[in-house]
Amino acid sequence: MFKKTSLAAGVAAFAAILFAGGYAIADAQKVDFTAMSAEELAEYIILESGGFHLDAAVQEGGTMRARMEQDDLQKACSVVGGGKPDAATLEAVRAAAAASITYPEGGIKLGDWQKGRELSWSGFGYRVGHRNDDHSASRQPGGNCANCHQKVSDRDGGTLGPDLTGYGKMRGTSDAMLKYVYDVIYNAHAYFPCTQMPRMGAKGVLTQEQIADIMAWLLDPESPVNK
Amino acid sequence: MLKKALLALPVALALGVAANAQKAPEDVLQRLIDSIDSTYLTQSEMNLMMMPDSPALWLIDDGQELFHEARGPNNVSLETCDFGKGPGVLEGVFVEFPRYFEDAGRVMDFESRLVHCMKTIQGFTDDDPAIKTKHGNAADITKLQTYVASLSNGHAWNPPLDHPMEKAIRDAGEIIFYRRAGTMDFSCSTCHAATGKRIRASVLPDSNVPEEWTKAVSWPAFRVGHDNVRSAQHRVSECYWQMRHAEPVWGDIGMIAIISYWNDRARGQPAILPDMKR
Known part of the structure; x- marks a missing residue:
């Protein structure tokens, strides 16, 4: 379910420099934490020390280990202390993100805004630990949109992302607008490299059909977002 | 009685820090609220009103009793446990964790140290309910922890970084805090690196604002x-579950690295112990 993104050379080179050599640790008993860099120790703690439940099964198949191993975008966009990486890295992230996007056969169309409303509100899915989200039950994973975005006044959305109230009113439903919104939901790094927004399409959280439903929630003139 | 209290008053005033430590948790929080404009600190008026009657206050008494009671296979109390300032010293120890302990050869958070003492002094094992039950009001660990923590209420967070292991683990915790991974590319910093932001209706604490962050880490x-x-x-x-990351193993190095960085970010600000949260 999780698609590998094709990577621009810049990101790959950046990652290679950062993580070249690594930290070959043969015997956990002999590990000297103080001899490692903070980055090496953090990687050791997460992936080698047994300090995290990496063997837990995950909804997409396989185990937590695969989730905790960073892909190239995650490495490039993790900046200690906050902020963004340098311009060349950002451009490489942007190009790789743009290349990751796949489109529905027959073009991008708006789906069902009522389904999109539920998807945008739902924060269900992919959680593992003291309680595991069961995707096989009646609930499917949601879009988590309202966690970070304010959309309509009847329910409180978050403020980590921009306020999307009335999003479609001024923008309309031209082909260019449909493509832009589809791209942003699928992989927002194509426009905003190293954004905090999850890659809903590229990481397989939402299907193309679900993205179309959420687009309808945002853009359909009948949607309460635009009333 | 009144005379005694009047005599004690100047002493308390003279000992500024001690006087602060004797304040109730809600007074410590109120001082923080007065010191900074923060929607995080003030988001629940109801909690502020309920704090003087917090159910956590009952656990302090339960914990105190448990602490001084002879228990476990060795039938001894925890009074000889060294929490970093010498055997038996409890005042102000909670805000100076995580800490490296020579006798254990590793950096421990408070809970790990408590379990260590319950094992080495009282003779409990991992299978005993006293150690095995980690969640909720009924757990011995919750009661004991709430009692000892309450003796650091109002004390400024001051986790030691003198030992190279303490520094190394705190620095790794910082990397982990900003390390994006998982289904949603989240890290701790996704939610805790900006001021006044919300997830749905909940205002998030900002790790860059120590006056907010001390409340966030006051457990x-x-x-x-x-x-x-x-x-x-x-x-x-809970955060790792929401991030769709792997859960840290309780008491293990990942958890301690995260808590080392947490507590360091609240350095210098008074702890609210026990706190009340949404």
């Missing part, structure tokens, strides 16, 4: 939505 706290007192480790686990 144990009565979690209103759970109707239970929760620990720092419980909070970390």
Whole structure:
């Protein structure tokens, strides 16, 4: 379910420099934490020390280990202390993100805004630990949109992302607008490299059909977002 | 009685820090609220009103009794446990964790140290309910932790970084805090690196604002939505669940690295112990 993104050379080179050599640790008993860099120790703690439940099964198949191993975008966009990486890295992230996007056969169309409303509100899915989200039950994973975005006044959305109230009113439903919104939901790094927004399409959280439903929630003139 | 109290007053005033430590948790919080404009600190008026009657206060008494009671296979109390300032010293120790302990050869958070003493001094094992039960009001660990933590209420966070291991683990915790991974590319910093932002209706604490962050890391706290007192480790686990990351193993190095960085970010600000949270 999780698609590998094709990577621009810049990101790959950046990652290679950062993580070249690594930290070959043969015997956990002999590990000297103080001899490692903070980055090496953090990687050791997460992936080698047994300090995290990496063997837990995950909804997409396989185990937590695969989730905790960073892909190239995650490495490039993790900046200690906050902020963004340098311009060349950002451009490489942007190009790789743009290349990751796949489109529905027959073009991008708006789906069902009522389904999109539920998807945008739902924060269900992919959680593992003291309680595991069961995707096989009646609930499917949601879009988590309202966690970070304010959309309509009847329910409180978050403020980590921009306020999307009335999003479609001024923008309309031209082909260019449909493509832009589809791209942003699928992989927002194509426009905003190293954004905090999850890659809903590229990481397989939402299907193309679900993205179309959420687009309808945002853009359909009948949607309460635009009333 | 009155005479005694009047005589004690100047002493308390003279000892500024001690006087501060004797304040109730809600007074410590109120001083923070007065010191900074923060929607995080003030988001629940109801919690502020309920704090003087927090159910966590009952656990302090239970914990105190348990602490001084002869228990376990060795039938001794925890009074000889060294929490970093010498055997038996409890005042102000909670805000100076995580800490490296020579006798254990590793950096421990408070809960790990408590379990260490319950094992080495009292003779409990991992299978005993006293250690095995980690969650909720009824757990011995929750009661003991709430009691000892309450003796650091109002003390400034001051986790030691003198030992190279303490520094190394705190620095790794910082990397982990900003390390994006998982289904949603989240890290701790996704939610805790900006001021006044919300997830849905909940205002998030900003790790860059120590006056906010001290409340964020002030555990144990009565979690209103759970109707239970929760620990720092419980909070970390909840965040990792929401991030769609792997859960840190309780008491293990990942958890301790995260808590080392947490507590360091609140350095210098008074701890609210026990706190009350949504």
